[in-house]
Amino acid sequence: MYPYDLQIDGYRADKNEQWRIDRLRMVLGYSQALADIAGNEAFFRKIKALYDDEGTLNVTWFVPPTEDEKGFLNKAWNSVVTDFEAGEVVHL
DSSP states (O other): OOOTTOEEEETTTTTTOTHHHHHHHHHHHHHHHHHHHTTOTTGGGGEEEEEEETTEEEEEESSOOOHHHHHHHHHHHTOGGGTOOOOOEEEO
């Protein structure tokens, strides 16, 4: 679905927790929509990997993100649209 070898994975995602992968896809879509509105269409190309570690979103970047780019993911991760888990977002 997403080009550029973007890796999406989650803790225990292979053990009846496929919802973690689905949530990460929603987070990526929501954050990209926020980026599109801000005129940052290439946003998701900067992300190397997303990993759900028991409610903490770990984001690995190819290049350092801007504060706005971090904000897109923070807003998406903590949104009711994406299950509102309200965990921490760690940028690597």
